Amino acid sequence: MSYATDTHDDHDDHDHKPTGITRWLYTTNHKDIGTMYLWFSFSMFLIGGFMAMIIRAELYQPGLQIIDPNFFNQMTTVHGLIMVFGAVMPAFVGLANWLIPMMIGAPDMALPRMNNWSFWILPFAFAILLSSLFMEGGGPNFGWTFYAPLSTTYSNDSTAFFIFSVHIMGMSSIMGSINVIVTIFNMRAPGMTFMKMPLFVWTWLITAFLLIAVMPVLAGTVTMMLTDKYFGTAFFDAAGGGDPVMFQHIFWFFGHPEVYIMILPAFGIVSEIIPTFARKRLFGYSSMVYATSSIALLSFIVWAHHMFTTGMPVAAELFFMYATMLISVPTGVKVFNWVATMWRGSMTFETPMLFAVAFVILFTIGGLSGLMLAIVPADFQYHDTYFVVAHFHYVLVTGAIFSIMAAAYYWLPKWTGHMYDEKLGKIHFWCSLISVNVLFFPMHFVGLAGMPRRIPDYALQFADFNKVISIGGFAFGLSQLIFLYVVIKCIRGGEKATDRVWEGATGLEWEIPSPAPYHTFTTPPEIK
Amino acid sequence: MSTKEYEHYYVPAQSKWPIIGAVGLFFIVIGAASLVNSFANDTAGWGGYGLTLGLSIIIFMVFGWFKQQIEESMSGLYSAQLGVSYRQGMAWFIFSEVMFFAAFFGALFYARQLSVPWLAGEGNNAMTGEVLWNGFQNIWPLEIMPDGRETKGMAWTGLPLINTVLLLTSSVTLHFAHVGIEKDKRGQAKVMMGITILLGLAFLFFQVEEYIEAYHMGLTLDSGIYGSTFFLLTGFHGMHVTLGTIMLIVMFFRILKGHFTHDNHFAFLAASWYWHFVDVVWLGLFIFVYIL
Numbered sequence: 043m044s045y046a047t048d049t050h051d052d053h054d055d056h057d058h059k060p061t062g063i064t065r066w067l068y069t070t071n072h073k074d075i076g077t078m079y080l081w082f083s084f085s086m087f088l089i090g091g092f093m094a095m096i097i098r099a100e101l102y103q104p105g106l107q108i109i110d111p112n113f114f115n116q117m118t119t120v121h122g123l124i125m126v127f128g129a130v131m132p133a134f135v136g137l138a139n140w141l142i143p144m145m146i147g148a149p150d151m152a153l154p155r156m157n158n159w160s161f162w163i164l165p166f167a168f169a170i171l172l173s174s175l176f177m178e179g180g181g182p183n184f185g186w187t188f189y190a191p192l193s194t195t196y197s198n199d200s201t202a203f204f205i206f207s208v209h210i211m212g213m214s215s216i217m218g219s220i221n222v223i224v225t226i227f228n229m230r231a232p233g234m235t236f237m238k239m240p241l242f243v244w245t246w247l248i249t250a251f252l253l254i255a256v257m258p259v260l261a262g263t264v265t266m267m268l269t270d271k272y273f274g275t276a277f278f279d280a281a282g283g284g285d286p287v288m289f290q291h292i293f294w295f296f297g298h299p300e301v302y303i304m305i306l307p308a309f310g311i312v313s314e315i316i317p318t319f320a321r322k323r324l325f326g327y328s329s330m331v332y333a334t335s336s337i338a339l340l341s342f343i344v345w346a347h348h349m350f351t352t353g354m355p356v357a358a359e360l361f362f363m364y365a366t367m368l369i370s371v372p373t374g375v376k377v378f379n380w381v382a383t384m385w386r387g388s389m390t391f392e393t394p395m396l397f398a399v400a401f402v403i404l405f406t407i408g409g410l411s412g413l414m415l416a417i418v419p420a421d422f423q424y425h426d427t428y429f430v431v432a433h434f435h436y437v438l439v440t441g442a443i444f445s446i447m448a449a450a451y452y453w454l455p456k457w458t459g460h461m462y463d464e465k466l467g468k469i470h471f472w473c474s475l476i477s478v479n480v481l482f483f484p485m486h487f488v489g490l491a492g493m494p495r496r497i498p499d500y501a502l503q504f505a506d507f508n509k510v511i512s513i514g515g516f517a518f519g520l521s522q523l524i525f526l527y528v529v530i531k532c533i534r535g536g537e538k539a540t541d542r543v544w545e546g547a548t549g550l551e552w553e554i555p556s557p558a559p560y561h562t563f564t565t566p567p568e569i570k
Numbered sequence: 571m572s573t574k575e576y577e578h579y580y581v582p583a584q585s586k587w588p589i590i591g592a593v594g595l596f597f598i599v600i601g602a603a604s605l606v607n608s609f610a611n612d613t614a615g616w617g618g619y620g621l622t623l624g625l626s627i628i629i630f631m632v633f634g635w636f637k638q639q640i641e642e643s644m645s646g647l648y649s650a651q652l653g654v655s656y657r658q659g660m661a662w663f664i665f666s667e668v669m670f671f672a673a674f675f676g677a678l679f680y681a682r683q684l685s686v687p688w689l690a691g692e693g694n695n696a697m698t699g700e701v702l703w704n705g706f707q708n709i710w711p712l713e714i715m716p717d718g719r720e721t722k723g724m725a726w727t728g729l730p731l732i733n734t735v736l737l738l739t740s741s742v743t744l745h746f747a748h749v750g751i752e753k754d755k756r757g758q759a760k761v762m763m764g765i766t767i768l769l770g771l772a773f774l775f776f777q778v779e780e781y782i783e784a785y786h787m788g789l790t791l792d793s794g795i796y797g798s799t800f801f802l803l804t805g806f807h808g809m810h811v812t813l814g815t816i817m818l819i820v821m822f823f824r825i826l827k828g829h830f831t832h833d834n835h836f837a838f839l840a841a842s843w844y845w846h847f848v849d850v851v852w853l854g855l856f857i858f859v860y861i862l
Contacts (some may be wrong), residue, residue, distance in 0.1 A: 060584060066582035148582040152655040155635075159588035166596035170603075199611070202603035210595050216666050224658045228651065229579070258666045262673025269802065272606045274792030277677055280702075282715035282794030285685035292673055292680075356692060559579075 054298040060561050070154035070559065072139045079136025082164060084526070086128030088171070091519050092373035093121040098515035104505050114498035115183035116175060122186025126304065127211050128168050130438065132256045133446045135218050136309040138246050140457065142222060143239045144558060145552040147231025147567045150344055152224040156217050163214040170207040174200035187297065187495060190278035190289035194271040201271060205264045212257040219250035233569035235330065240549050244331050245310030252299045260296040263289070285343065287352050294345035302341045305437060306334060308445035312398045314549070315452050316380050321546040322389025331374050333372035340369050350421045359418045366416035377406055393467035397448035400475055401441060408436030411486065429489025435482045447525065453561050454529065455543045459557030460536035466528045473521035480514030580652050587635040594631055597624030617660060644829070653836055658842040664847050666835065667810070671851055674806065680801040682710055686795065689716050712796040721793035726860035727781045733773050734856050740769035741849040744842050752832050756825065763822045770815040777808050803859055810848045817841040
């Protein structure tokens with residue numbers, strides 16, 4: 043692809059940036075909003091990470107030593123909620139805000155004011171969620187999946203705060219995704235046909251569709267929870283004809299597409315980075331698009347694989363088992379394409395590429411353990427053990443989070459105009475890579491040996507592994523402070539970045555100056 | 571599409587309304603959460619004040635935001651491309667609403683097809699029926715619950731049927747109002763809008779009547795899964811009709827003020843899409859909640 047970009051430079055001279063706090067409060071600029079999303083996400087990542095440190099400190103030794111079991115439950119619950127809704131999703135939305143308009147040659151997001159609203163709901167929502175931890179009786183303690191009746195009959199008074207904060211998080215996500223979809227459908231520059239769009243844009247288009255389809259279902263779920271707990275309805279109460287298992291069905295109808303919401307943009311990021319550093323075009327672009335779409339569609343019919351042990355009819359167990367296994371086909375296509383892109387490429391290994399390659403390998407490990415969990419008879423054994431914890435942390439930490447790190451390093455020079463400190467970036471990568479595997483890999487073993495998840499104590503035979511896991515956890519947590527330092531250092535200065543930044547980079551965002559001007563593509567570029 | 575269409579995409583300047591909206595939602599959330607807790611524990615609290623404050627802020631925001639929006643639109647700042655963004659945005663918003671109702675319809679279908687029959691011992695659940703809920707039978711409407719409490723089912727004849735006729739008619743009259751705007755027949759638009767709004771209000775009136783009737787005959791929110799699905803589905807639908815009616819009333823006054831032209835009436839279009847959507851949801855309700 044070649045791009046004719048004739049008009050952008052002359053916009054630099056009237057690049058008015060509003061100043062002061064109102065710049066951020068009132069902004070309609072996609073770059074400012076993207077920046078706010080990314081910083082918000084990073085602060086949530088640190089808060090959620092701190093909770094993980096508390097969990098790992100308690101599990102460092104068998105027995106109860108630091109916190110009481112109720113607080114332990116609150117930590118596992120809020121850690122999950124913060125990481126899913128506060129760290130991973132806003133990070134991807136932040137990247138979408140920054141990058142999609144630049145990638146498709148649009149002046150901004152389609153609905154800039156709503157964009158601001160979507161962001162500013164989040165700090166309030168999470169302030170409420172976090173403050174519930176300090177309320178009488180404590181915060182949510184029923185797990186991030188808030189299964190009834192734990193979250194209804196047996197939950198504490200702060201549950202209402204949890205429920206309503208989830209409602210407004212959902213509003214934020216829905217508005218954010220409407221914005222993304224409309225931007226992609228309506229704001230592409232002339233000549234930017236669908237099959238020329240960068241894969242990050244494609245994956246976000248599909249992600250946004252999933253979000254609009256399932257966030258309302260989550261809103262419905264928490265609403266039923268609210269009326270069951272406070273207003274006497276019987277959705278999840280068998281005595282009135284309802285069914286607690288129904289909660290799980292409705293929750294996972296949201297929850298499984300949600301899992302892909304947290305990984306599809308990661309696929310997009312990696313599909314941008316690997317071709318750049320392999321100095322080759324992405325292998326199998328259109329098959330990537332079709333694979334992403336198939337994964338998204340399949341995500342609607344696999345939800346009950348989270349519930350194999352609830353006593354569903356055998357026919358349902360078989361259906362959900364086979365449907366789940368089917369997902370490994372399009373996922374396999376993707377992994378194959380990334381490997382094929384690297385095959386005989388002239389590769390270099392700057393930090394973004396290191397994270398991207400680690401993503402491909404470690405995400406595949408998480409995918410394969412997912413395949414093991416999809417097998418019904420095996421899942422009867424693995425269900426609710428640390429094996430499950432290992433599985434979803436491989437796909438979410440070494441999958442989603444690693445891709446976000448890769449994206450941050452890859453586009454930081456474009457955002458700030460400076461190169462980050464490559465040496466420190468590499469140190470961050472190697473520290474993260476080693477510690478994350480020390481942290482999560484042994485969880486497979488303790489899980490297969492039968493250690494249950496979400497319990498603050500464990501049998502003595504798991505003591506050694508848990509000590510190793512905790513040490514890995516602390517190391518991984520500390521490693522992220524390096525990242526914080528690198529980002530701040532990069533914002534404050536450093537070697538000047540060129541427009542293209544990376545030798546092999548293609549795409550509209552590399553045609554504009556670094557740092558990207560406050561307004562880009564007020565006149566759309568022509569794509570040939 | 572040619573380059574020309576893209577040249578004037580309106581990227582609005584800074585706006586204070588979104589952050590005001592976020593603050594409003596914050597007070598609604600903490601107010602409502604505190605209120606339901608004082609309601610459940612029978613204690614006094616500040617929830618009501620918080621909720622009122624939040625709602626007031628949101629109403630203030632809606633007025634301010636829309637006022638600005640209307641002024642910008644009337645002064646010709648908006649392009650055709652922005653109009654497309656608005657239309658697509660509204661369409662996706664309605665899709666999200668569809669999925670919200672889908673969750674409750676899903677609960678209804680699950681209860682009727684799976685959980686209630688299982689509680690009565692169907693499939694491999696013979697012992698569930700025998701040991702846990704002995705004597706419970708799967709008869710919908712679920713007038714006798716597994717724990718023996720009793721309630722009454724709502725018949726589809728009577729008020730629900732009247733309401734169906736009212737709402738379906740209102741969709742037709744709204745369509746004629748739309749045609750009136752498109753053909754610049756403003757008289758027709760005004761009359762048809764007036765009729766639509768009256769039909770909507772009549773629907774809401776009868777819906778309230780029906781709830782009163784339900785509570786009199788012992789069908790309440792805590793009447794088991796039948797009452798739960800009945801009230802949440804019809805209740806959320808009623809809330810949407812209320813919102814839709816408010817939207818239509820605003821559109822009515824805007825027509826009276828001379829707003830909207832045959833080629834520029836997005837606000838009206840959005841309100842009418844919303845109304846037709848609410849109508850379709852009602853059809854689903856009428857069939858699955860009342861008749862079947």
